[in-house]
Amino acid sequence: MSRPISEDDLHAFVDEALPDSRRMEVEAYLESNPDVAERYARFGAQRDALRAALGPIAAEPVPLNLNLRHLVASRRRSNWTGWRAAAAACLLLVAGGGSGWMLRGIGMDRPAGIDALAQEASYAYAVFSPDGGHPVEIAAADSDALLRWVEKRLAKPISLPDLSGAGYRFMGGRVVATQNGPAGLLMYDDAKGMRIAILMRPMIRRDENAPMAKHREGDVVGYAWADDGMGYSLVGGLAAADFLHPIADEARRQIRARI
Known part of the structure; x- marks a missing residue:
């Protein structure tokens, strides 16, 4: 028997990160639960909008001061300011595949x-x-x-x-x-x-x-x-x-x- 569909499954579905067999199970679940399907369709739309907006930035070469090797070397030399690293990580996460979790609760104007x-x-x-x-x-x-x-x-x-x-x-x-x-x-x-x-x-x-x-x-x-x-x-x-x-x-x- 297949395990129940979880919130993790739904967010992975939004991020296109499920294997084919699980994806088909989630699609079947969404077809029979239109309220859930509508909510997660909004997450997908928000993800696509953010990818479109941030795609050009994500495609740029990583600045030297954000290069992992450079960060490690800098940390050895001095304390790295926490908020700068967090901001860089959030930008890369939203532009990449983890947006399903990041986008929960973010509101957007809905056209009609x-x-x-x-x-x-x-x-x-x-x-x-x-x-x-x-x-x-x-x-x-x-x-x-x-x-x-x-x-x-x-x-x-x-x-x-x-x-x-x-x-x-x-x-x-x-x-x-x-x-x-x-x-x-x-x-x-x-x-x-x-x-x-x-x-x-x-x-x-x-x-x-x-x-x-x-x-x-x-x-x-x-x-x-x-x-x-x-x-x-x-x-x-x-x-x-x-x-x-x-x-x-x-x-x-x-x-x-x-x-």
Whole structure:
């Protein structure tokens, strides 16, 4: 029997530090506990925002006065001021993989409506599109099973747009947790391996119908809209920015025609 899901497991899940077998157990737990999934989705969003903000700093060479060998030598020569070492350690920890624990209790302004959907789509794309091993949970070959899974979790009928006319092959998808409940994430790629994705979920109390609008979060660009209580955002990297609008128009046309 598998051991119960602990808070340590949940924070390791946020930090993408779980082995595959345990990750699948945690995902199953979050699917059946939407309140917990929403809370830990916020931690993940905060982690990604901090990584985006601190990434350029973390990528810089370590200053000489913070080099470990230099610190050891300096400690032998004189007492090292404690707060300076703590500040350096905190910066490296937040920029790296330990942010799940560090971020507990930190509040952030939460966007709402179509703006929240756009942000959620950007974060989901940033997490899953670079994944070489598990970019999707259910592959395109099992699209019927994927469709049933997403519809069950969203309690809404959905459509899987065919974007092959724009040069993008359907890879498959998954259910992801967002700040506003479960969402379906559909992944596509082109002949060069460039990926785009569509995130869809029910809209809650706001923007149940919204015109298509462009959005950008860091290096992720997208177009978000809502029809009859369902929100959608098609997102991709900067390299695809010039091509996303007509693809989003085609995806919206197909969804409207099928639902």
